[in-house]
Amino acid sequence: MFFQQIEKFLFDDSYYISSNFFYIRIYRWNPSLNLKPWFNIFPMRFKKFKQLMILDLLFDLKNNYDSTLTFRRSCREGICGSCSMNINGINSLACLQTFNPQSVQFLTIYPLPHMLVIKDLICDLTNFYNQFRLIKPWLINKKDDISYKKEILQSKLDRLVLDGLYECILCACCSASCPSYWWNYDKYLGPAILLQAYKWILDSRDLNKISRLNFLKNSTRITKCHHITNCTQVCPKNLNPAKIITLLKYFSSF
C-alpha cells in the first residue's frame, strides 16, 4: 500500500492533486549502522494535521512511527537555537517554522548543510563554537576598577545600539547557508560569529574594542565574505548579518 502511494504520487499528477496525503522526507544517517545515508518517507493524512509546527511533526513521527529519529530541541520557543535544520531547502528553526500540507505536499528535512553530521538531523557544531570562543564573547573591563564587581549600567541610548545584535541565538542557520563559510569554515568566522563580535565591539561597557577589531583584521577572518547575503535571508530572528559584516569590514580597515 505504501509503495503504491509513492508510485502514484511520482507518476500520476491527478493523484498528486486529489490525494489526502502529504509526505515527510527526512534525511537519516546512523554512524553505528555502517550504512550510507538514506531518506525516510513518512506518508501523513491531511485530516490529522492542518497548519503544523515542524517540531511537532518531528515529535509525532518520533513518538508514533520511528523512535530512532534523532534531532535536537530544547526551548520550543525560538530561544535556544538548538532545533536549526534545513526545511524545504531553507535553514530555519523547526519550532518557528510551520507547514501547510494543502499548499506543499512534500516536506523535506535535512540537517544544516555543509556541517558534519553526528546522527540524522544533528550536526557537529564544534568548529562553530570554537570560533565563537575565539572572539572572547564576554565583557572585558578593567579588573582594578572597583565597579567591575558591581552591576555595570548603560544609558538607554547605549542599550538601544545593541538592538538587532543581542537577539542572535547562535542557531548557525546563517553560517550554514553561506557558501563562503562552506568552503572556508576553518579560516572565515562566518556571519553568526561576526555578528556576535560586532555586538561586543559596540557594547559601551566593554573596554577591549581595539584588540577585538585587531583580531578581525586577519586577512581571512572577515574578508572571505562575498556579500551573497544568504545569511540575512535565512535568519529566523530577522537579523541582518550581511550589513554587520559590511560595517565590520569598514571599521577594521583603519
Ligand code: FES
Ligand atoms: Fe529552542 Fe527551537 S527548540 S529554538
